[in-house]
Amino acid sequence: MSQSSNQPRKIGVFGGTFDPPHVGHLVVAINVLHELALDEVLLMVANDPWQKRDTRVISPAADRLALVEAAVEDIPGLSASAIELALGGASYTADTLEKLLADDDSVELFTILGADAANGLLTWERHERVAELSTLVVVDRPGVAAELPTLAFGKWVRVEVPHLEVSSSDLRERVRDGRPLDFLVTTQVRSEIAKRSMYAEGDR
Secondary structure, three states, rough: OEEEEEEEEOOEEHHHEEOOOOHHHHHHHHHHHHOOOEEEEEEOOOOOOOOOOOOOOOHHHHHHHHHHHHHHHHOOOOOEEEEEHHHHHOOOHHHHHHHHHHHHHEEEEEEEEEEHHHHHHHHOHHHHHHHOOOOOEEEEEOEEEEOOOOOOOOOOEEEOOOOOOOOOHHHHHHHHHHHOOOEEOOOHHHHHHHHHOOOOOOOO
């Protein structure tokens, strides 16, 4: 995955609430890493996911970051990122990309979007800036291509990824109901959820 010294590092930015991170997230990240020959994919933990804040109780950002760190600790090329926690406040991808480029303006950025995120891109804060600063990577499931909004600038690439029927909301319900999480999250994530007593009650 490494680039020669005269080529920019190619960094994927895969943002999310990750409450909790599951195998579907990892399948997306590792397939995009491979298909686009990226140097690294950052699983970017939202500090305050503003589009979800009024829909349910969100676990503390520090706990969600710990789960993502546990999820990726043994996976080369995948990293947990606390950039949005450090920025504070509501998490906007445009701000995140600007921070990454301020830290290293030589990198080439790729913003990774699931189908729902791609369809809703025009509702994002400063979505034009996101398209300006990065290549947009839409993740398609086999045989189903996402509908993409028309942008005045920016470019899309598509990556087809195996679709797994697993969701964070179902996993939270499973913890509350005492059902197993085996093979839906990594062993490390399962242990971290138990250690932090997450999702046991109250969060719908």
